[in-house]
Amino acid sequence: MRKDMSQEGSGTHREEETYDLAVVSPRRGRRKRDEAVPLERELVLTSFMTHSPDALLVLDKDFCLRDSNPAAREMLRLPGGKPGTLWKCREMLRCKNLNRMELCGTSSCPLTRVLQQDESLQNEELLVGAKEEIFCEVSTSVTPIRIAEQPYAVLALRDLSALKVANQVRSNFVSMVSHELRTPLNSVHGFIELLWQGHMGELNDEQRLYLGYAQEGVQQLISIVEDILFMTRSDLGQFETKQQGVQLLELVRLVAQSLQPQALKAGVAFVLEIAPETPLLYVDPQRIKQVLNNLISNAIKYTPPGGSVTITASVHDAHFQMISVTDTGYGIQVEDRPHIFERFYQSNHSQQSKMGGYGLGLSIARLIVEQHGGTISFDTVVGKGSSFYFTLPILEGAKRQKAASRE
DSSP: OEEOOOOTTTSOOOOOEEEEEEEEETTTEEEEHHHHHHHHHHHHHHHHHHHOSSEEEEEETTOBEEEEOHHHHHHHTOOSSOOTTOOBHHHHTOOBOTTOOBOTTSTTOHHHHHHHHTOOEEEEEEEEOSSGGGOEEEEEEEEEEEETTEEEEEEEEEEOHHHHHHHHHHHHHHHHHHHHHHHHHHHHHHHHHHHHTTTTSOOOHHHHHHHHHHHHHHHHHHHHHHHHHHHHHHHTTOOOOOOEEEOHHHHHHHHHHHHHHHHHHHTOEEEEEOOTTOOOEEEOHHHHHHHHHHHHHHHHHTSOTTOEEEEEEEEOSSSEEEEEEEEOSOOOOGGGGGGTTSTTOOOOSHHHHHHOOOSOHHHHHHHHHHHTTOOEEEEEETTTEEEEEEEEEBHHHHHHHHHHHHO
16 A cells, blocks of 8 residues: 655655565554565465475584474474474484495595585485484575574475485386397397407408497497496385405506597696505495596597696595596586586587587486495686596595494
């Protein structure tokens, strides 16, 4: 309602008052808009937290629970009422990654990462629940806030059970189709190999050339099918790691040796800066070879002739080692950086179209690293190169963590 108190011809004007009919206090009648908004905002936020289907929790810098909504108490089976600071994060959430590796007390803990970096974490899939029988797979978002100069973290947990069922139906279909494709592709690959070796008669140079093109194309299709099968198995919870003590230097040497022909063809040099005394890692060697292969082959692909690819290792903390793959290549365009780990993402940049690829290598690398409890990220400068770095558990650190969790 608008009320104009001005009086024509009197030379005096009273202040015009504006009211908002949508904002009315039941006790005091209409209020001015600037007086009513703060009250309404508090009521809306309180109502949202109470009725939200997502579990909402507020934790302080010591990882103590300060507040929670009914959905959180139901999901985690916490007692009713306001628990105050009696509940520790480890006692109620006990976050694990999808490979059931516990994250509490590690650098991969989402709360630790958010509070240390003071940056929000969006849509990370975790298993939460203090007891095995109440584990729940959730999509987690963590937002850092400050109240009276004290840091807090607000967790939003969304149950993924219904979504997982729908995804499983889709993944089953993709897996079935991929299996059906793999069998004839392997047959074609085998027959081409027999022809190439001369079992069906001698070949001239032109025939060998075209058979080589066919073999390369079939091998690329097989690789795509294998990667899709890998992703669908992971989505179905069928991806397991067989972790053991592994010497990083030997693993990197094996991968570098297998990629040496690609590097020579591209005119790119390898530089290994990994000390022999680097501590043993607690990893699945085949999976980590896959990570290294994806990152190093990408680095070679996007580095011009005369450039280099450097693989280094350094201690990240008491539990994790950091491995970096750094190139002197073209770098990653600004618009592509937020999507670099997305499945099947293809850049529109002209350089990307020249290099080819189908956008699964980095997604698979991230999946494997996270299944080991590590993290992966990158730094890049256009025209100067990129550095992809990831963390992996140290064998001795993993032993200490297991001993602590048993206590």
